[in-house]
Amino acid sequence: MKVSGSNLLRVLNCAPSAWLPQPNRLIAAAVRGTHGHAYCQGRRDGLEHDAAMKARGIPEKYDAMMRSLPESLWNTGGTSEVAFAYNWREDTARVLGGDLQRQYDKAGLKRSSELPGTIDVAAVHKEARMGAVEDLKFITEQSRWRYPPPLRNPQMLFAALCMLLSVPELSAVEMKLVLVVMSDEDEYERTLILTGEVTLMDLAPFREALQATMADVWNKRGEYMEGPWCDECPAYCSCEHQVGLLRATLDTPPATGMFVVTPEQVAQALPRLLAAEKALEVAINAAKKLSDQEPIPLGGDRFYGPVPEDKRTVKAELAERYFAEKYPELLPAVQTEKKVTQESLKEVFSTLPQPARDRVGGGSKTSWVKNFMVELDAAGLVSVKTIHKHRQYTDKERAALLAAPPAEPPAANEEG
């Protein structure tokens, strides 16, 4: 059973995901987040960049990512890395320790009744009878749905509950969720801060749900609930629902119940696998077509439908002249097939020595290319085409889409 405050969003939705076998599955985003946290922790401890990298064992390949982080991420008050334990049988909580590096068992966690969780920063303001908890998450735009605002965020509610139960003189807890948005290339883009405040009374429904779910987990029962959290579920390969899909496709069910197939099974099942792939494609296309008429509500604050996106293309011939006159060091970005892409610009930027980078605008690779595209746009070197990609989006994004000027309907071949 591997449940902690940080995976409560999935576990509260699908209790079996906590008690099914969980083969080790390291996810890149999780690795990045772990190193990001460790680095900020090192900086909070007063270490300079190099010392923090070394002390926290952060691989060299994350050097640029850590350098791009703003200081505000570690200039916070309070105690860092506070671990709590919530006793779901007795509805009590205690502070388990500081900077435990998730080694809860060594700190005396009672697995049969206690649920652990760590919050990045915690503070108690006794005179004001207020507590404060703060958590830092390294995310990408695509993974944002996993981090709802504090009042709907199980990890934040868990930390607030533990603090209110372990320091009874507090009347409320302020929650602050700091979302550090990274690009797909692990470069810092922006910080979003979401806040909320709760009292013990506000937390009554959450406590009830937590106790019921933990009883289900302990007794190995509960309903399977598929949802976006399945993508990174550690029990995915042993999940009845997911394995059922594979069973329905393979002639011989996988003996272990896991996603392990033998060459013989592949030989037998390949025609059906390909047919299933085709059927999925047809079904997804039908869903896209339906959503073209009206966005499809997915429950909660999520929708599925076409989302307009501006595709920017640099006019290569004009750019070549512009670069030759103004930025000759960027000429290699005009590729042999006379194309300039954001990728080719980034590639050339990465090869430039620091003074040349500063001359063309400086900054991180991602922020530079963004700013440089604005410059090229202003110089009339960019053509813009709106395409539509079908994807999931939130209510808030939908409001922004509705407020935007109407876009051309999606062309049949413009799919994401």
Ligand code: SF4
């Ligand atoms: S894959 Fe989804 S449905 Fe299956 S156990 Fe995990 S969260 Fe539950």
